[in-house]
Amino acid sequence: MADTQSVSSKIDMIKVDGGRNTSTSISLPLVVSIVALVIAVIGLILAAASLTQNANNTFVIGETGSSAGNTGAQTDGINDDDDRIWVVAIGHAAESLEYIDELSGQIEGFDVDIVNAVCRIAGKNCRFSADVYTRCWDSQVGEAQRGGVGLYSGFYDACTGWFHTYLRDRTFQFSDPFSTIEGEKVGFFVKPGNPRNFTYQDISGKKIGFLDGYSSDESCVARQDIQGVPIPPENVIHYLDREQLVAGIQNEEVDAGFDPVVYLKDSDMVEVIPGFTAQCAIAGQSMMMRKDNTMWEWWNPAFAKLRASTEYKRICRDLLEQHGHFPGPSPEEHCFDY
Structure with a gap:
């Protein structure tokens, strides 16, 4: 009958040595220590990743x-x-x-x-x-x-x-x-001279530019009593800042921009379409x-x-x-x- 050895004292392992398999034994306390070390290293890696993520603030x-x-x-x-x-x-x-x-x-x-x-x-x-x-x-x-x-x-x-x-x-x-x-009254802005003949009464088929995340958004336009709303997604373009919005109007990427009047009313890069203002807030x-x-x-x-x-x-x-x-x-x- 084969000799049985208590698992509480010995664990049989196979060690690869120069291409030869050699039987050896490692004590259980050593195995537990190694496992604990691995878990600790993983914890440090996760903590470092979390800190890196929050470093953007x-x-x-x-x-x-x-x-x-x-x-x-x-x-x-x-x-x-x-x-x-x-x-x-x-x-x-x-x-x-x-x-x-x-x-x-x-x-x-x-x-x-x-x-x-x-x-x-x-x-x-x-x-x-x-x-x-x-x-x-x-x-x-x-x-x-x-x-x-x-x-x-x-x-x-x-x-x-x-x-x-x-x-x-x-x-x-x-x-x-x-x-x-009062400072949030919103209007449509076009390239000076309105070369695309934009009118606010009917915006069907027109591409409109908006500032991403602002209250002057496409849902505000959809509440207005004008033709062509709601605007289909393919005719909506978002810009991250006002400089990009003005450039989009200048380059005729959009037919008009929708933005609070107070910020662009004195600009020589765009002009406001008269006769219309909306209250989005x-x-x-x-x-x-x-x-x-x-x-x-x-x-x-x-x-x-x-x-x-x-x-x-x-x-x-x-x-x-x-x-x-x-x-x-x-x-x-x-x-x-x-």
């Missing part, structure tokens, strides 16, 4: 403090802490509401001034996270519009300066608006956040205090005096009670 800090990681972003929407960091995303469009100052490298503008003032009044520790707009709200041609991965995933607590629309309201919640909707610029986020609870009363103060009027005045070297709405178009 670049934090640009305003007056409220020094740089910080995104550990302060809202995750459960329940716990509030005076020491926590509230992270707000802000874009980098070259307009008076938000732009990158060439000397300081910081993001400046009306939206930045509002956030800094409200956070100071509320006694909150706020930080800015510079990110592309589509990580707050995304719209792809022929697809349902949806919340951006940054706000969905909790990279930040809120996105700054987003107009309240019907579609966005189904997905996110909004603070009280800190601007009117149902409320002015607000803080847009996940529905489980509690930021609005302190933001709304703090903004109410700011609006009742002379500081709000100063911020509105600075929209023209400090930030007016970039295109954008006037204080009368954008601010309450101005």
